Amino acid sequence: MPWGTPSAQEVKSVDDKSVSSEIPIMSQMADQSAECHSDKERQLLAAIIDATSECIKIVGSDGRLVQMNAAGLRMIEANNWAQVEGAPVINLIAPEFRDEWRANHKRICAGEKVSWTFDIVGYAGTRRHMETHAVPIRLHDGETGQLAITRDITARREDELQAARLAAIVASSDDAIVSKTLEGFITSWNAGAERIFGYSAEEMIGQHITRIVPPELQSEEEDILAHLRRGEHVDHFETVRLAKDGRRIDVSVTVSPMRDKSGKLIGASKVGRDITERKRFERLQQLLIGELNHRVKNTLATVQSIANQTVYRAKSANDFATSFGGRLQALARTHTLLTRSTWQGAVLSDIVRDQVPLSEIEGDRISYSGPMVMLNAQAALHLSLVLHELATNAMKYGALSNPLGKLSIRWMVRTDAGRNLVLKWQERGGPTVTVPQARGFGTTLIEKSLDAHGGLTSIRYEAEGVTCEIMLPLPESEPATGGSYYKPLPERPQAPRSMQSSVEKPVAGKRILIVDDEPLIAMDIVASLEDEGCQIVGPAGTLQKALNLIERKEIDAALLDANLSGDPVDTIAAALARRKIPFAFVSGYGREGLPEAYQQVELIKKPFQRQQLVDVIQQMLTEDDTVVPFRKTT
Incomplete structure (x- = not known):
């Protein structure tokens, strides 16, 4: 019933000892109810109780409602007191x-004070989470009932659950999730940040965030804090942070301002993701793309050089083809x-089988043996061309050009002066051999290919x-x-160039150093510059040979590859610059x-x-006093 209407079951008296100390207002209200003698006071008390936002109710010993204030009726979605009276x-x-x-109501009626939480379902079906503080109360009929103040804590509970969920996410996240004050002092540090x-x-916690910021990026953190003090969100950006062991870690960071319930700016949250592996992969990807680009262009240049050298010495179109x-x-x-x-290298025996025409020669006329030797990619390519040249000339002019000749290929690894592959190519039973009168492309290719790797060759006719x-x-x-017959193709006389005698060659007589570890390309560069009257220094296919030539030879200019068998040419470039040799x-x-x-070099x-x-x-x-021309070209 409403608090302003008396009834036979109205509160008769309240035992002070039974009133919970947690609800002093209720205790005072009960005392006033027992002591008041005028309707005016009774109405004032009822008005106070009905004005409160909390549910105040009296429940009889049988668990039925005796009284409930207006706030309680709203909480249970009752239209009026008559709907719930005695329910x-x-x-x-x-x-x-x-x-x-039921258990708690029984305890209260037995004289205990109880506080607990539970859910109710109102008459309209709305579910609410409630917190109640209840004390025993003596009713007019002599029974002990329950006097309770109940508060709707649904919103608070949702906030707590949301906070718990967020805390679980933060605790289990692989990302570093950190909060800090607007001055940059750390207030929370999750397991992801520890990892x-x-x-x-x-x-x-309590340390300044700059503890993990590299010295050169301290100003970056100051900029971030300035944005946060203005309440601005700092979008995703990539940067570097320092680990405890001194490692530099690539991280992706997002920073957001934090506000309290009143909207006041109180700090910032930072989410940092370790992208070290991703950045490493990106760098590797760029390296691989660059290496692929280099290899493709080098291969094209090699093909171009093969074409130039072949056409220069070919006797006919069919011979060239x-x-x-x-x-x-x-x-x-x-x-x-x-x-x-995956371009790591090739086994020597596989190269021999690919380049020597084993299937085209009947019987056991070709034999080969040796240990399992893995050659790196560049050495494999060059030795393949060498063996191809040897095999081609053996088929045309040597031991494999008649049915009686034999070819033996033997190799071993010597370790007496470093590790060296020693391969012996020996032809027997072919046509009578005579020493060639001129050097052909094959001979030059063999020597230059091996020289590019610091190797040596010896041909005995x-x-x-x-x-x-x-x-x-x-x-x-x-x-x-795990020694071949070589009759070179006759040199093709150089065709006279149109108006060659009347046109002055601007670089004639200049001493040009050539540094390139691709012998075919080096040969093509040499041939091109010799046609212009240049004097060639080298070519050098290794760092040491290039440095020796720079030290000992007079050089007017140099052309050098950017990489020699995986070694950068920084030292060669520096040596040329010291000697004021343009390159x-x-x-x-x-x-x-x-x-x-x-x-920026050409x-x-x-x-x-x-x-x-x-x-x-x-x-x-023609550049006056210029060691290195710094004109960027595409």
């Missing part, structure tokens, strides 16, 4: 909380071998057949697992592949036109 309270309790409610940066929460096609096929077969090993011995240095870290790069890499200190990209070489050399030699 069992248990009907309003959510099913899973009913046993607990990424190595500091525990105890080590970091046969020689050029054979060399391209040799190159392609080795590329296939290298592709199977003996009456019973040709013997070729090859020595090729091997890397110390790569374990060994340009000839490379399949873009500018990002050039030495950092010389990225760059000729492979494959190139011969005239480009001449134009760049002429430009370098």
Whole structure:
């Protein structure tokens, strides 16, 4: 019934000892109810109780409602008191909380004070979470009932659940989630931050965030704090932070301002994701793309050089097509071998089987043996071309050109002076051998290919057949697992150039150093510049040989590759600069592949036109007092 209407079950008296100290207002109200003698006071008390936002109710010992204020009626979605008068309270309790409610009501009626939480379901079906504080109260009929103040804490509970969910997310996140004050002092530090940066929460809470910021990025953190003080969100950005062990960690960071319930700015939250692996992958990807670009361009330049050298010495169009096609096929077969090993290298025995025509020769006329030797990609390509040249000439003029000749290929690894591959190509039983009167392309290719790797070759033209011995240095870290007849094609006389005698060659007589570890490309550059009257220094296929030539020879200008068998050419570029020798790069890499200190040096990209070489050399030699021409070209 409403608090202003008296009844037979109205509160008769209240035992002070039974009133909970947690609800002093209720105690005072009960005392006033027992003591008041006038309707005016009674009405005032009822008005106060009905004005409160909390549910105040009296429940009889039988669990039925005796009285309830207006706030309580609103909470249970009752239209009026008549709808609920004498109703069992248990009907309003959510099913899973009913046993607990009965037990607690019994305890209260036995004289205990009880506080607990439970859910109710109103008459309109709305579910609310309630917090109640209840004390025993003596009713007029002499029974002990329950006097309770109940508060709707549904919103608070949702906030707590939301906070708990967020706390669980923060605790279990692999990302670093950190909060800090507007001055930059850390107030929370989750397990993800511990894992990424190595500091525990105890080590970091109370410390300034700059503890994990590299010295050169301190100003970046100041800018972030300035944005936060203005209440601005700092969008995702990538930066670097320091771990406890000194490692530099690539992180992706988002920073958001934090506000209290009143909207006041109180700090900031930072979410940092470790992107070190992603950045490493991106750098590797760029490296691989650059390497692929370099290899493709180098391959094209190699093909261009093969074409130039072949056509220069070919006797006819058919002769050119046969020689050029054979060399391209040799190159392609080795590329296939290298592709199977993801370009890590190729086994020597596989190269021999690919380049020597085993299936075309009947019987046991060809034999080969040796340990399992893995050659790196570049050495494999060059040795493939060497073996192709030897085999081609053996088929045309040597031991494999008649049915009686035999070919033996033997190799071993010597370790007496470093690790060296020693290969012996020996032909016997072919036509009588005579020493060639001129050097052909094959001979030059063999020598230059091996020289590019610091190797040596020796060809002996003996009456019973040709013997070729090859020595090729091997890397110390790569374990060994696991003499041919050569009649060169006649030199093709150089065709006179149109008006050659009347046109002055601008670079004639200039001493040009050539540094390139691709022998075919180096040969093509040499041939191009010799046609212009240049004197060639080198070519050098290794760092040490290039440095020795720079030290000992007079050089007017230099053309150098950006990379020699995986080694950068920074030291060569620096040596040329010290001697004030102008130079340009000839490379399949873009500018990002050039030495950092010389990225503005003239760059000729492979494959190139011969005239480009001449134009760049002429430009370098006409620059007054210029060691390195810093004119960026595409």
